[in-house]
Amino acid sequence: MTTDPTPWRDLRAWLRHLAATDRLAAIRKPVSLEHELAAIAKRLDGRQAALFLAPGDHAMPVVSGFMSRREWIAEAMGVAGSELLARFRHAADNPLPWREVDSAAAPCRQVVHDFRNGGLDILDLLPIPTHSEHDYGPYISAGLVIARNPRTGVQNVSINRIQISGPDRLGILILPRHLFAFFQTAEAAGDALEVAIAIGVDPLTALSSQAIAPLDFDELEIAGALHGQPLPVAKCVTNEVRVPAEAEIVIEGRLLPGERSPEGPFGEFPKYYSAREEREVIAIDAVTHRHDPIFHTIIPAEMEHLLLGAIPREATLLAHLQRSFPNVTDVHLSIGGVGRYHLFVQMKKNREGQAKNVILGAFGGHYDLKQVIVVDDDVDVHNPLEVEWAVATRFQADRDLVVVAGAQGSALDPSTTVAFDGNKPPPHWQGFGAKMGLDATKPLTSSEHVFTRVRIPGEFEVDLDEVVSATGTDALTGTPLAER
Template sequence: MRTENLARAAMAEAPKDLRAWLAHLAERGKLAVAREGVALADELAAISKRLERERAVLFPRPEGHEIPVVANLFAARDWVAESIGSDEEQLLTRFLAAARAPLPSREVSSAPVQEVIHSKVDLLRQLPIPKHNERDSGPYITAGLLIARNPRNGTQNVSIHRCQISGPNRIGVLLLPRHTLSYFRMAEEAGGALEIAIVIGVHPALMLASQAIAALDEDEMGIAGALLGHAIEVVKCKTNSVRVPAHAEIVIEGRILPGVREPEGPFGEFPQYYGPRADREVIEVDMITHRAQPIYHTIVGGGYEHLILGGVPREATLLQHLQRSFPNVLDVRLTRGGTCRYHLAIKMHKIADGEPKNVIMSAFGAHYDIKQVVVVDKDVNISDPDEIEWAVATRFQADRDLVVISGALGSKLDPTTNNGIGAKMGLDATVPVDAPELEFKRIHVKGEEDVDLAAVLEKDPNAAFSRVVSRAR
């Protein structure tokens, strides 16, 4: 009950939309504003990268375009918690609660996102779409929620895909083997196009929910509603049946064309390598709608925002998956060094030897992206890479604690795999259950936690140092 009360109190403080989140960041000195006229190709991304660990950046009139661009909405894990009115300790708990009890969206007849309508589409003229990494094939929509409807039952899916601008009304899109691709195959097998919408500029909760490892036909919009404590208002697109967030900034309405594949890529991806050029699916755009004065959100491919946005929702759903079979699993972390996708650290209260290896195998089955798992004891801080490495250095032996699985499906964006087929490795860095108490007892300085540094340290260290030196003479 106490956790529920904390969640309710936190939700009351969550920013209400993208604009409120930006105002929240500005109030806390976490929003930078660039000069007008920054170039959309390279320069905008370069500035964003320099500030990606510190501040969000707003770019007014990029290359003279009337629509401003914003980047770096998430520069750290605690920002993710702030965006949904939570604290970092409760973040995964909040996300899990939302995933377990989603709030269905509520349809409305009119919406701010449809205040302006472009029935004749010219993507690069009407929207300030940046080019990010040096070898990217051109401008990309990187922070757009791609919303698709199951052509058989109308259930919606929300996800993010890289979207290359290939023409005035044409977009090349990479569809990995997840739900959007499943819907498209249904439509293509029936001989039709898949109706979709690309939504740009939404509340951070919608971005987070889009990255949940949800079941097929589980609408991520409901997870976003539960995160915010109220149903997301949606409106029907003007040219198709897709329902989109009413308070979004921009919507691109279109269709994924059946039987059409065109070159897409290269593009700088989350592993910090370029996803290769290949023939991909194609979206034909029918209409653009937006607010009267919209804000365009972009994510620099492979940057911190890209990693953090994908990491936290996956952590929550991975934790849920593991705790179904292993309730003594306490926490998980997709490490930044592991691209917030490939390397997973698991903290558990170990009950029996051998159990960590079962946990490792369960983690590999939870998501194909995971290629390395380290299991540690409950005394290890898995938010600290040094602590994880220390556990491996002092509690792991390769000949008894290593699990290797070859020929398993992994990420096709991992350049070390053969079209996604590669090896997976698990490390049991836990203490044996029957180990003598002092053998693995961590050293500790008594009273360290109680030291009041303000009370014991001199306020002017330079003057104090001079006094000590003068006495020594």
Template sequence: MGAAFADLRGWLGFLEDQKQLVRLRGALDLRYDVPRILEEHDGRAAVVFEDVDQRRSSVLVGGTLHSRAQMAQALGVAPTDMLAAYLRALAQPLAPREVQPAQAPVLEVEEPEVRLDLLPAPWHHQRDSGAYITAAVAIVRDPATGVQNWSIHRLQINAARRVGALILPRHLGHIFAVEEAAGRDLPVAFALGLPPGLLLASQAITAFGVDEAGIAGALLREAIPVVRSPRHGIAVPALAEQLFEGRVLAGVREPEGPFGEFPRTYGSRGDKPVVEIDAHYHRHEPYFQTILPASREHMLLGALPREAAVFRAVRHVSPNVRDVALTFAGGCRYHAVIAMAPQIAGEAKNVMLAAFSGANEIKRVVVVDEDIDVGDAADVEWAIANRVQPQRDVTIVAGALGSSLDPSAAAGGVTGKWGIDATIPVGDDRSRYERIRTP
């Protein structure tokens, strides 16, 4: 087991040593050049844009995560141990360690004036409504419990001190709804410029009331240093590149979107919550991190946390589950494949039903036998072709909660879910299903 990477700089240094990072010099257009270059390097290399625009305040970097192999390196574990490592982190969080402001690199510089319009935030896709911050982790303290929450939200830059946010109905949405009903703004801190381990922790699917900072610490196998944000006293990663403090405004909605999203379609324009930014801190010569929507990076950040959530959910109904994968073509969110060794009739079906609710966005579940590689789409299709009788093995559930970004879903993301039991029926003559092999 190697060391995990605790900050973005260390991770970028590693990528550079591995020749998985390219540096580009010279002026480039944030709308027409940058996203195309990120797309061209997607799945291959991180890109550092040294001086994308002289007026801009930080060094732009994108594409910092490309593969499961890289994700394992970022966490300092073998690829085959990643799921187990994530499950361990969920089960045994490691609380963060508070450091003083003088020991917190993220507080090295305070900008005299908040100027979001001077950040090198790209305009990612053609029909997007404008420049977006896509890699900031929103950290809030739930006033009811004092427990903090981490989540990533796309942020549309509306003005020098104002962003619009998409807040889907999960933890931040719940906390904000309670505060807003009482007429109060919700203080929020945005940590920007983080290594894969912290981004993966922000995507954990947990019960309400679990602080993702503890999951980050457990994933890195070392408590992460946090510092109190100066205005709101929110504990934020001390090694982040940049920190913004603000308030989600009660009773305010402004138009946000459209925005190209992970399913490779546009999320629609609508009235969304607004955050007013009060303060901006950063390290010396900070990086500005961007995640190109629908890139491998965006997909992968969703995959491992959902695989862990599905694994946990299905283990409640069967001890015979071996592996789980969320597929790239399904955006690492909609389509799950589960490998198991069913021992009794109906067991695979129960596993499928549990997986539907392991994470809301899951729309299709394929259950296969252990001999099928869950990460290999052709292998899974082979199992469907040779082991499935649709009238017997396909299950459809109507009216469940899925993803509101699925264009085929009804308002709010209400969707059907379907499952395919592609396991060999228990009791069948297994020799009829045996795969040919050359001697």
């Protein structure tokens, strides 16, 4: 498929494009929001996005999986797959400030439901699915949570899992990152933190929300850079947060100080459930949406979920490593490592021992990393079979293994819980574990052809269409196979 050099800035246009290229499946029959919708979307995962036209008792359609292939994300950016990380990194390094538009004219404000007087129920308004077998109940899984730093007013954007806890109450998992810091500041002062949850945004804005950016860096500015023009935003009805003006749906609310309630279990990206714990609470103040909106849900632990997290991290880790090791040429967060935990690094080694330094540098790039494998530049890091081959033939555990004990890792990695009663570590021990690095590079010098890869001259130049018969012939009888 020829790459369109223009980035896709509109969700509905992107969905029409997928439909026109047989990558959007329309499910017209009524489906249950409890498990059935997620089951169908999972079966289509990576092959077609799914558009559910009759979800539960709702007339509002639900879409899932429109970013479930790496090639689709590059296509949405308007670049070749090989340019994906460089394009994202360029946007992160050259953000475009957003452009505020008249809120009254913003598509996301065409319909307003005010929750402040009571009487409304979020589940009556929105078709929110229950995804996995042991999930507590319906969850918003594709909402961009936008909040302002109480001290500076600069926004942060993240995707958090959001449980429907009541008609106007939401439970939320907040990991110790920027949203957590904002809420800590507000709560210490006895204040609520104003938030907005944007659901149904274009592919590049969704991707931008997952950038590994410093505090007081608004990820919506990366979206503008990816779009090639400032992102239009609109002020919320009930608070000061600015949201993508083209969003399908926006939930406005407040993180309540001093209030916690049970949240979970929920099937997370490691393909396990996270425990039910006391977590932060959002009070809903308003829901606004377009006329005839589309609700977006991400099926947990499937390709859309994993790629949205992996690609921005890859771009950040590649830039991080290349600052100290310019001979690092590529990185890949493997899907087998849930797009977070296992990093493959490709490099042109020019010093012995250098790969171990790269391993240690990678661990400093993101605390989620649990395993790093470094390979030579003749190994394709996007092909797990090639990486495994390099480990099998170039790695020896007694000389090439790096182990870091007692390090911070992902709080959602269930293997970090086994030393604690009931597999429930207290918050300050969550994610405590070990990291492993494998130097799977060959030595810089070796005798004769000990580390020369076996190749057959001309294997990639052979024109199989020219040399292979369309029907084939039985060599023993001379009878064309098609006639036997």
